[in-house]
Amino acid sequence: MAHIKLPEGLPGIRGAMAFRPETARPLNDLVEVLLHAPNSLTPGDRELIATYVSSENDCYYCQTIHGAIAAASLNGDEALVKQVKHDFHNAAISEKLKALLVIAGKVQRGGKHVTTEDVAAARAQGATDIEIHDTVLIAAAFCMFNRYVDGLATIQPRDEAMYRERGKWIAREGYVNVSKEYLPAETAH
Template sequence: MAHISLGLDETHFPGITGLLRYRQETAAPLNSLADVLLHAPHPTLSPGERELIAAYVSGLNECTFCSSSHSAFAAAQLDGGMPLVRQVHIGPETAQVSAKMRALLGIAAAVQRGGREVTAELVGAARAAGATDLEIHDTVLIAAAFCMFNRYVDGLGTRLPLDPVAYEEAAQRVKQSGYVSTA
């Protein structure tokens, strides 16, 4: 049970889904932000790559709900599927991702530790690996947003789905429709 009464059956609305239903005034902008960051068209980063950044940061923050859900969302949209996502969680430096993605994940990890941990060296390494300013910007914003989302979910003590298959089912909905229609 969440730390506060959400006034609904939390077994049907685990993690952030229950929180969004509880406070619909904040659900709309939070879902819009997630949709823009992770699902909306992007000139160079695929939805799967953006979900991978979210999953990685959520794993670093030890947010089980967000790490599990966004890992499933990334796996559903990346050629390497869940094996690739697991590799990234174990360590991006040895995962079979591009040098650019490895550098962006390094920036995301720095943001997770604290915004001032992002150094000119990390940004320079990302640029040297082919990252654009937009990709660097969006990586920082995704990582920062997921620090907030993770703290929201864990700070209110939300429950996990009873069946882990729920993450895969949600992944198909998000892949098709994004976040705005999944509130």
């Protein structure tokens, strides 16, 4: 049971966002830019970063929904998503993404853990400054999102099919468009 009365039938962050739409809009705008908008990193790569950080933070809802969005963005490759969560060093992903996940993991533990050597290693694999920036911001933002979801003890169903279907929808439509489902018209875009 959630720590506060959240709208019924909206699990995870959706319930919290529907409870306080004034804060939901900027959060949805941020996640849209970071994970869905055009970028040199694919949406699948960016969702893998969000999934990995959420997994490290042990946030069931976020790691499951973003894992489903990542899989939907990666031709349904759920096995790859699981591999990245548990051992990305041996996953079938680019060396650049592995270097960015090192940075994301260090941000998850605390921003000061990121070293000049970590950034140099990412650059050596072809990471641009914007990709490094966005990796750090995705990791930092997902620490906040994970704590938001878990700090309110939101409802986090264990129905994998629900996450899979919603993941496909978000991968296709984006965060801002999907948020119209639970935010008032004047708050959603």
